Amino acid sequence: MLKVLMVYFSGTGVTRYFANLIQEEMEKRGYECDNLDLEELIDLPTLWQKKPVALNYTIRAEEKRPLGKYPWPYQRLKTALQNVEENPLFASLKQDWNDYDLIGFGSPVYSFRPAPVLIRFLLDLPVFNKKIRVFSFATHDGAQGDFEVFMRKLLRLKDFKYVGHLDQSFVYSATAIMRSSFNHRKTGRLLVKKTFQARKNIFVFLEYIHSLFYGIHYQYKGANLLDKMVGIPYRLFYSYGIDFILNRLLFGFGINKDECIGCMTCIQQCPQGLIELDDEGYPVRHYHCMYCLRCLNWCPTNALYFSGLTKGKARFPGPEVLLDAAMQDSIDDRLKKD
Ligand SMILES: Cc1cc2nc3c(=O)[nH]c(=O)nc-3n(C[C@H](O)[C@H](O)[C@H](O)COP(=O)(O)O)c2cc1C
Ligand code: SF4
Ligand code: SF4
Known part of the structure; x- marks a missing residue:
């Protein structure tokens, strides 16, 4: 049976919740599945402060409103992608992860991309020349933008065999900090509905994974249909929206x-x-x-x-x-x- 590892970063707990749902569904099928919070694997401040990668919203914020005493030597994403270096801290992972048939990497969507700490971690990984099969997963507020494409590129850089992506929009945590009162029960009920939908998506994804390993023909269609249909105009519109929210609120x-x-x-x-x-x-x-x-x-x-x-x-x-x-x-x- 399949041996699966899922590695993720989660800010407010939604991605962890999603990773646990995927794990449960995998175990129901008899797959052996380990879930690993990135923070259990590595001291993130050490990883981050050595070579921070910044997404555009952070760079724009830094330009607008410099903070604190210390200037921070951010690397822009483009530069970071050009200067990929293996981190000796992760050298043993090549051996440790050798037994897994499938590895999933996940995080929340931040400004259409994976969370910067996950990007840093993936850039620092050794090259896995064994062509292990990998997938990406994400939680978001309905606009995951380039997350999947970005992960595909990044994971191929490390010679993984990228097989697919699984995502789910849950409840937008950032909106919660704008409300003066937060209805826990109402939002909880919404989450129950979303969980039901998530289980359906996971089921479809697992059928596809099963077909990859056991040869039954199954066509997988990614869950981000909206992104595919509406494409660039939607992304641009949303991008300005997110930018406005982040600039005004965060x-x-x-x-x-x-x-x-x-x-x-x-x-x-x-x-x-x-x-x-x-x-x-x-x-x-x-x-x-x-x-x-x-x-x-x-x-x-x-x-x-x-x-x-x-x-x-x-x-x-x-x-x-x-x-x-x-x-x-x-x-x-x-x-x-x-
Ligand atoms: C800084 C920031 C940027 C975000 N950008 C997006 C985005 O571009 N698209 C989107 O759909 N959701 C966006 N979100 C929402 C998160 O992806 C969503 O709340 C996610 O489920 C949080 O997962 P977590 O609890 O694991 O951190 C953003 C949230 C934050 C805090
Ligand atoms: S300071 Fe920034 S990175 Fe640190 S916990 Fe707060 S929001 Fe997250
Ligand atoms: S702001 Fe103050 S009360 Fe809040 S977590 Fe930090 S130290 Fe504690």
Whole structure:
């Protein structure tokens, strides 16, 4: 039976949730499936701070609003793709991953691309000359843009055999930080619906994977039909939309000092290690980041914000909390009926 590994980065937990759904469905079919959070594999701040890769939105933000004391030596994506070097930290992976028949790499979609930490990790991987079969997976808000194409190119650079892509739009975590009240139960119910749809997509994808390995003919059609149909105009339109949202809502880093209890959760949670304490003991972020929203989401008192518009607004609590809330709802409904 197939031995599968899935490696992912997740900012607010949606991609982790999706990876777990895929794993469950694989195991139902008798596949052996290991799930690996990138952060368990490698200390991300070390990986990141050595050679950060920046997507356009970070570069534009940096140009508009330089942050902190230290200038940050970002690599533009184009340059990073030209200067691919194997990282000795990952040399053993060639051996460790040798047993797997199939490897999946996943992350949230950030500005139509994979999350920069995942890009950095993939660029740093050794070349796998054994032609292991790989696929990519993503979660997003309905506009994954170039994610799939980008992953295909990147993984082929490492001599993997790219076989397909699986993605699902769930609940947009960034929108949550714009609302002053966040309805957990309602969003939870939406998530239940999306989960049902995700399982259907995963089923179709697994039929295709099965046919690849066991020879039954099955035609796989990617789930990103909208992207394929509407193509460039849609992407351009969405691109400006996302840019507007990111520019207006996210760039910056603010703290409401009255609310901060100095717990340092934000510092521990930042996957890029960008937050430090200032002289007064309050967190400051020194560089522009990838806006994974984790510091905001984990702050227990909601003291952090990215701009005036997001100040004091609700956070996205993550899929586990939402599903719990939705579940609670149905229990309450049942109680009412009784
Ligand atoms: C900085 C940033 C950029 C994003 N860009 C896009 C995008 O271009 N298209 C899209 O559909 N969703 C976009 N999203 C939404 C995320 O892809 C979505 O919320 C994802 O499910 C989050 O997964 P996570 O919880 O694993 O981090 C963006 C989110 C953030 C924080
Ligand atoms: S500062 Fe916050 S949003 Fe930026 S990378 Fe760190 S945790 Fe993510
Ligand atoms: S997580 Fe929130 S309360 Fe804790 S140190 Fe950071 S800003 Fe302050």
